Amino acid sequence: MKESKENAVISKATIDRLPLYYRTLKLSQEEGIEIISSDELGRKIGVTPEQIRKDLSAFGEFGKKGVGYYVRELMRNIGEILGLNRKWNIAICGVGHLGWALANYANFSPQGFHLQAIFDIDPDKIGRYINEVEIFHVSRMKEIVTERDIQIGIITVPMEFAQSTATQLVEAGIKGIWNFAPIKINVPDTIHVVSEDLSVGLSSMSYYLSRQNG
Amino acid sequence: MKESKENAVISKATIDRLPLYYRTLKLSQEEGIEIISSDELGRKIGVTPEQIRKDLSAFGEFGKKGVGYYVRELMRNIGEILGLNRKWNIAICGVGHLGWALANYANFSPQGFHLQAIFDIDPDKIGRYINEVEIFHVSRMKEIVTERDIQIGIITVPMEFAQSTATQLVEAGIKGIWNFAPIKINVPDTIHVVSEDLSVGLSSMSYYLSRQNG
């Protein structure tokens, strides 16, 4: 694999599309497709072929002119770029409805993510298991995170506890936070935060539908 | 309220920030804050004050120079812009872990969204209730959607059923789809689709963390 172009900064938009490429390639592979063009791939994802070629070109040359991309090879390359060949240990903080749902996904689809612990404060939940993963009291966070080498924390606690949970995760040594609380969390710059704000989707929908019907 | 500037097209990025403004204003109001500057609001949300003023200026003049924004008034205006003063009837399709979690949110935080029906195909689930909302068999979708004037459908079915569910929702007369299946769904242009692709978050996290640690 050719190395990515050294110091070039890659746009967030590009990075966010790579998982889509990866997943679609995987599906294609399972269908027995061995070669795919940027045109066909783009059609499946809903992205222009130029976009795909541009995105990929930031990392190297993965295709064959006049032919297309070898599905298997491109998948492997994108997987490597995304770091999906590694093993990531994750923990879920907060067993509400959403935390429970996420815990039950068990293996987050693109392999590599392993749920190693769940944290909560409810005495009724401590010591129980979801999908063979134990629920610990938050007070044991640092201990467990260190012991199990957990790098990513998922925040699914109620909004008012999100900031303190984030702070605890950072103190425990976590490197990345996947935040589902509808609030901005403040953490050091070295921590990578991805926020999912589910309420935005519905509200923006409301905006567009309002306009449509008059 | 001054009307929005007639034919100006408002960017998707702006629309997606309005719910954040709304929610933060609501929290501020609950704290008893009556006036807020773009600077303070931006600090709370993690957006520059210029961004906020620019976004709002697309719809009118809501502030007072040298003073700031009246929280209550700005909230009302943004709520009106987003159509949150309306009542939206929604239905959830697919009672897996995620569908179940969403059904239990009951009142989606910015009021106005009312869960009116849940659809599934599992005979064991049909006829049951989640939070006082009945689970119907998918075959009754058109009937129920019409009867209860449902405008928004939420797709939380497994990937392989997402497209057919979308098609059924459209045939039933739905106007917007909130799609949680990690796949592109094809629907007529008149239908507004918002997609939440939860797997992207973790994969992009993997990318950034890989780079960080070397």
Add this chain to the structure above:
DNA sequence: TAGATTGTTAATCGATTAACAATC
């Protein structure tokens, strides 16, 4: 009035699209 803060225009930055030479 002086200080603060908005609303808006202009400048910059970044991302997408178009076009096409290179080449399989």
Add this chain to the structure above:
DNA sequence: TAGATTGTTAATCGATTAACAATC
């Protein structure tokens, strides 16, 4: 070879940031 499709440069489009006049 002719046709197809990539990789990349240039052109366009859109969104953010900076600056500042207006005014409370």
